[in-house]
Amino acid sequence: MALEQQIIIGESPVFLEVIEQTSRAAGHDRSVLVIGERGTGKELIASRLHFLSRRWEQNFVQVNCAALPDTLLESELFGHEAGSFTGATGKRVGRFEEADGGTLFLDEIASTSAAAQEKILRVTEYGTFQRVGSNKTLETDVRLIGATNIDLPSAADRGDFRHDLLDRLALDVITLPPLRERRSDIMLLAFHFGQKIAQERHWTSFPGFSSDMTEKLRDYSWPGNIRELKNVVERAVYYANTEFEAISSIIIDPFKSPYRPEAPLNLPADRPTIASETIEEVPKGPGDFQTRVEKYEKELLLDALRSNKYNQKRAAEYLKLNYHQFRHQLKKHGLKSA
Numbered sequence: 001m002a003l004e005q006q007i008i009i010g011e012s013p014v015f016l017e018v019i020e021q022t023s024r025a026a027g028h029d030r031s032v033l034v035i036g037e038r039g040t041g042k043e044l045i046a047s048r049l050h051f052l053s054r055r056w057e058q059n060f061v062q063v064n065c066a067a068l069p070d071t072l073l074e075s076e077l078f079g080h081e082a083g084s085f086t087g088a089t090g091k092r093v094g095r096f097e098e099a100d101g102g103t104l105f106l107d108e109i110a111s112t113s114a115a116a117q118e119k120i121l122r123v124t125e126y127g128t129f130q131r132v133g134s135n136k137t138l139e140t141d142v143r144l145i146g147a148t149n150i151d152l153p154s155a156a157d158r159g160d161f162r163h164d165l166l167d168r169l170a171l172d173v174i175t176l177p178p179l180r181e182r183r184s185d186i187m188l189l190a191f192h193f194g195q196k197i198a199q200e201r202h203w204t205s206f207p208g209f210s211s212d213m214t215e216k217l218r219d220y221s222w223p224g225n226i227r228e229l230k231n232v233v234e235r236a237v238y239y240a241n242t243e244f245e246a247i248s249s250i251i252i253d254p255f256k257s258p259y260r261p262e263a264p265l266n267l268p269a270d271r272p273t274i275a276s277e278t279i280e281e282v283p284k285g286p287g288d289f290q291t292r293v294e295k296y297e298k299e300l301l302l303d304a305l306r307s308n309k310y311n312q313k314r315a316a317e318y319l320k321l322n323y324h325q326f327r328h329q330l331k332k333h334g335l336k337s338a
């Protein structure tokens with residue numbers, strides 16, 4: 001499959017370190033795990049790993065493991081024989097076979113079933129597998145790259161991911177920093193995306209961003225990382241009226257509206273969106289210990305949510321709780337509907 005290598009932008013020290021690690025990892029032929037929040041560039045790094053490797057002229061095959069139900073994913077990965085399950089009319093060559101000699105990129109690898117994980121482990125260890133509905137053992141020479149935005153070691157501790165596969169994949173782990181940890185790259189990326197849209201609009205040049213807008217872009221927390229920045233910049237440049245004035249208007253949250261439907265959290269209707277709210281003071285003096293502790297806990301949860309723009313994962317980190325504990329607390333305090 002011929003795929004173009006995309007330009008990768010970034011000069012911050014943390015990002016350059018990742019790029020260096022990627023080049024080093026491309027040189028060996030082992031499995032690599034690419035970890036990072038959504039929109040941090042996992043797919044881009046995976047394709048770079050392939051194109052810098054000795055397999056670059058061979059196939060780079062991508063599968064999004066979250067996009068298919070378990071049984072279909074197994075047949076997608078390993079292929080099937082005709083009639084091996086309802087709907088399997090013809091024989092099908094799987095992605096492991098298609099990637100023979102090249103690289104197989106398993107995106108959202110944490111979404112694979114235990115059965116699929118067992119088969120993946122076998123391929124990475126022995127290079128062998130069987131099509132669904134067949135006993136015949138086939139061989140393939142594939143380099144595996146897995147990507148995920150969840151913490152795989154905790155998933156393995158919970159029993160949601162096989163420890164042995166994790167150990168096998170974790171020979172090399174590349175963790176991408178979120179955009180808020182590489183703020184010096186924000187404007188570099190914003191210019192890059194802005195210039196692309198300016199070109200699409202047939203502008204003679206890209207006027208750049210006003211100082212207000214630059215400040216806004218630099219200060220925002222970018223929970224959706226580079227993808228979010230890309231979308232915000234694209235929207236701003238598309239809406240701009242002229243190519244002769246610096247871009248001065250951006251909409252970071254296009255869903256912001258007084259008519260926006262309620263979020264799934266049972267938060268107070270008057271919830272503020274500003275991060276500066278302080279925790280309500282617990283009154284001193286006599287009173288029911290349990291009730292007051294609960295009130296305090298609830299305030300801590302609300303404060304963590306507000307301060308993290310209602311992103312539950314980050315709110316959990318903010319309180320140094322794991323995601324599971326945090327969700328449990330939300331439920332306990334009636335802040336979570338399900």
Ligand SMILES: Nc1ncnc2c1ncn2[C@@H]1O[C@H](COP(=O)(O)OP(=O)(O)OP(=O)(O)O)[C@@H](O)[C@H]1O
Pocket residue numbers: 006007008009010036037038039040041042043044045149226227230
């Ligand atoms: N360093 C970079 N330079 C230029 N563009 C980038 C960079 N990193 C990411 N992008 C762009 O940002 C978008 C998101 O990147 P990508 O799809 O690789 O992220 P991801 O981590 O796989 O996200 P998700 O977890 O949502 O699948 C893409 O359009 C990609 O081209």
Ligand SMILES: [Mg+2]
Pocket residue numbers: 042043107
């Ligand atoms: Mg991706």
